[in-house]
Amino acid sequence: MIKITASGRPNELLRKAAALSGQDLFACYQCGTCSAGCPMVAEMDLLPDQLIRHVLFGMSDALESTAIWVCASCYLCDERCPRGIDVSKIMEALRQIWLRQNEDYVHVAQLPKETLAELPPIALVANFRKNTG
Amino acid sequence: MHIDYYPGCTIKASAGQYETSVRAVLATLGIQMKEMEQWNCCGVVHSLASDNLIRHIAPIRVFARLQEQGGSEMLTLCDMCYNTLSQANHLVRQNARQRESINDFIEAEEDYDGEIHVLHLLQILRDRVGYQTIKKHVRRALQGLTVFPYYGCKLLRPGGMGIDDPEAPRVLRDLMHTLGAAVADDPLQTQCCGSYHIVNHDEIVSRRVGKIAARALERGADVIVLSCPLCHFNLDTRQALVDSPLPVLYFTQLMGVAFGLDLDVLGLNQHHIDPLMLLQQRGFVQEEEALV
Numbered sequence: 001m002i003k004i005t006a007s008g009r010p011n012e013l014l015r016k017a018a019a020l021s022g023q024d025l026f027a028c029y030q031c032g033t034c035s036a037g038c039p040m041v042a043e044m045d046l047l048p049d050q051l052i053r054h055v056l057f058g059m060s061d062a063l064e065s066t067a068i069w070v071c072a073s074c075y076l077c078d079e080r081c082p083r084g085i086d087v088s089k090i091m092e093a094l095r096q097i098w099l100r101q102n103e104d105y106v107h108v109a110q111l112p113k114e115t116l117a118e119l120p121p122i123a124l125v126a127n128f129r130k131n132t133g
Numbered sequence: 134m135h136i137d138y139y140p141g142c143t144i145k146a147s148a149g150q151y152e153t154s155v156r157a158v159l160a161t162l163g164i165q166m167k168e169m170e171q172w173n174c175c176g177v178v179h180s181l182a183s184d185n186l187i188r189h190i191a192p193i194r195v196f197a198r199l200q201e202q203g204g205s206e207m208l209t210l211c212d213m214c215y216n217t218l219s220q221a222n223h224l225v226r227q228n229a230r231q232r233e234s235i236n237d238f239i240e241a242e243e244d245y246d247g248e249i250h251v252l253h254l255l256q257i258l259r260d261r262v263g264y265q266t267i268k269k270h271v272r273r274a275l276q277g278l279t280v281f282p283y284y285g286c287k288l289l290r291p292g293g294m295g296i297d298d299p300e301a302p303r304v305l306r307d308l309m310h311t312l313g314a315a316v317a318d319d320p321l322q323t324q325c326c327g328s329y330h331i332v333n334h335d336e337i338v339s340r341r342v343g344k345i346a347a348r349a350l351e352r353g354a355d356v357i358v359l360s361c362p363l364c365h366f367n368l369d370t371r372q373a374l375v376d377s378p379l380p381v382l383y384f385t386q387l388m389g390v391a392f393g394l395d396l397d398v399l400g401l402n403q404h405h406i407d408p409l410m411l412l413q414q415r416g417f418v419q420e421e422e423a424l425v
């Protein structure tokens with residue numbers, strides 16, 4: 001069941017997401033342009049525009065979604081949003097909220113040695129910067 | 134002419150063929166790369182969180198060091214380095230408060246205010262050297278070869294920081310035309326290859342790469358060219374979904390072939406998907422050369 005409060009105050013998740021991303025989520029008019037262009041939607045449970053809506057309503061499933069980890073900060077949505085919203089920053093904010101209250105999303109010590117040896121440094125550093133606190 | 138050069142980790146670790154081919158191509162064009170001293174990893178990705186200043190210190194430190202060494206322009210070959218350095222540079226130029234905090238942290242170096250210009254190699258070739266000059270050095274025009282330029286994300290976006298039109302880039306197309314090649318274009322050229330997911334979700338990368346390569350094949354491409362070492366790794370190692378995988382080359386390797394440069398500096402044998410057979414069949418490379 002979804003509980004939506006109407007206190008007039010932004011919910012906790014929205015407050016944090018807005019502060020960390022520097023974006024005004026209320027500016028989103030749900031046109032779906034971000035999701036239409038996103039190369040990763042086939043891998044996402046909640047699409048970028050849906051995520052924004054869920055955060056606006058303070059629904060905690062936004063933080064549990066795989067979408068925030070699947071987003072690879074490719075900036076295509078930022079380029080196309082007619083409202084000038086940097087959706088990639090909202091994605092980063094949600095990852096950061098998760099990482100700052102939980103554990104790491106990727107556990108470096110558990111990655112196979114062969115993987116670590118084979119991959120270029122930019123793959124590893126980028127991955128750990130996105131998936132660990 | 135010489136230009137100060139920031140290599141970044143991956144060029145030195147797993148993209149050696151990019152660096153050696155760039156050196157050879159630039160030498161042909163009369164440009165020497167001078168590797169800057171004491172560089173560190175740029176951090177690879179720009180932090181998008183408003184309070185994560187510590188993540189910007191690595192790229193700013195690189196700028197501060199080059200400034201101390203008397204440099205004013207910095208050449209990069211790697212798209213991810215280019216992106217991270219440009220965004221960090223933009224941040225210190227725009228945001229005085231954050232600039233002060235960052236400079237407070239990097240005590241070992243002098244303060245940095247955003248004075249250095251970062252340039253991607255493609256900008257040097259397009260804007261400084263020019264296609265006309267490049268054309269003069271072509272010894273073996275790539276006639277009959279169809280190239281699929283792949284830009285990915287970090288060269289083009291965020292808009293304003295990228296080196297070309299974010300939706301309709303043309304720099305690689307123009308360059309390949311200059312070499313005499315035909316070009317196949319497609320909207321997937323500017324879509325992400327799956328990037329760092331290769332570490333813990335390589336199935337996502339395989340699906341992305343499969344889609345991009347299949348489209349390139351559909352469009353009649355013989356070969357994919359690009360400039361990002363991570364895109365290169367992903368496309369070169371993860372084309373398993375495609376029936377006939379396309380060779381994936383750094384654009385400077387094809388420039389080198391067209392310039393008639395020594396094959397051993399071009400590193401054409403350092404790929405998972407062998408490009409030499411194709412280049413021999415088309416007569417751009419002789420068999421004796423390929424054996425070297």
Ligand code: SF4
Pocket residue numbers: 027028029030031032033034035048049052080081082083084085087
């Ligand atoms: S493109 Fe912008 S306005 Fe449209 S749904 Fe996405 S974030 Fe909202």
Ligand code: SF4
Pocket residue numbers: 034037038039040041048070071072073074075076077078087088091
């Ligand atoms: S930045 Fe993330 S959400 Fe936006 S288009 Fe790219 S992958 Fe999708």
